[in-house]
Amino acid sequence: MLTIYGNPLSTCTRKVLCLLAEKNAPFEFSLIDFTKGEHKKPAFLARQPFGQVPAIEHDGFELFESRAICRYLDEVLDGPKLIPGDARDRAVVEQWISVESANFTPHAMRIIYQLMLGPMRGQTPDLTIVEMARASLGHTLSIMEARLERSEYLAGPEFTLADLVYLPYIEFLFACEQGDLITGHPLVGAWWSRCSARPSWRRAAGRG
Ligand SMILES: N[C@@H](CCC(=O)N[C@@H](CS)C(=O)NCC(=O)O)C(=O)O
Known part of the structure; x- marks a missing residue:
């Protein structure tokens, strides 16, 4: 249970x-x-x-x-594995999960806080913070873009936990009208389109 x-x-x-x-x-x-x-x-x-x-x-x-x-x-749980068994493949998945938690999400959440969560509590967005966070996130996205020249997904040819962990934050960046950060990096944009079209993500985001 x-x-x-x-x-x-x-x-x-x-x-x-x-x-x-x-x-x-x-x-x-x-x-x-x-x-x-x-x-x-x-x-x-x-x-x-x-x-x-x-x-x-x-x-x-x-x-x-x-x-x-x-x-x-x-x-x-049974079902497709989102973390590979091979040590090196698994290490690459862990590498991109660490990038998500250290180099992606803190910047994305600063933007989401200023433009969505803060205003829901009656706060005025600080656009200086938004601009600084956009610049930092842009740097991370350019590194993701370079990686995606080598494989369809961040850790290789298959969708893994390394991709999944980014999806909720990107969904909210689009909701804050900051999706240009994603689509401005063509390979990241195409990767997001692939990942966000998955029935699993559509269901998790309440769209499927
Ligand atoms: N590191 C935690 C973070 C959890 C977290 O920040 N949850 C948010 C919602 S996404 C929350 O509960 N916020 C309410 C609060 O911090 O008071 C995790 O990955 O589970």
């Missing part, structure tokens, strides 16, 4: 939902309602001490942190 504690609008929950759709795995979804502050209440803090989604419970085993959850579920 697998239960996901999350919110369908959360980027990190969507990573796990996409992985589960790739595996066609059954699960129960337990909604953590941010509007009621459920993520900061003791019942959820007992599962995730930082008060952030997602968390899972799998046959009594509890885990939080979206990337750790994805790695675990990829290993224990």
Whole structure:
């Protein structure tokens, strides 16, 4: 029995939902309602001490942190593997996941915060922060562009967890009308089109 504690609008929950759709795995979804502050209440803090989604419970085993959850579920569930068994192939997947968490997502989230999450809380966007984050993200995207000259997906010829982890942030960049960052890099744009057309991502993003 697998239960996901999350919110369908959360980027990190969507990573796990996409992985589960790739595996066609059954699960129960337990909604953590941010509007009621459920993520900061003791019942959820007992599962995730930082008060952030997602968390899972799998046959009594509890885990939080979206990337750790994805790695675990990829290993224990049936279905296509999103992390290869070969040591070198797996290392390349891990390399691009590290790039996502260190060099992509912090810049993307600064943009998303300024243009979407902050304004939802009544804050005025700081366009200087947006411009600085766009420049930093542009540098990362140029490195991804160069990589995609060598393979259809970031870690090789197949879609892997290395691609999946970027998708929620790119979806929100488009929602903030910053999609030019992606389409301005033709190979990254084509890669995004391939990845975002997958039924698993469409389902995770609430479009399929
Ligand atoms: N490193 C964590 C980050 C989780 C995270 O930031 N979740 C966001 C939603 S995408 C959240 O719960 N935010 C509410 C908060 O931080 O109070 C993971 O990958 O699971």
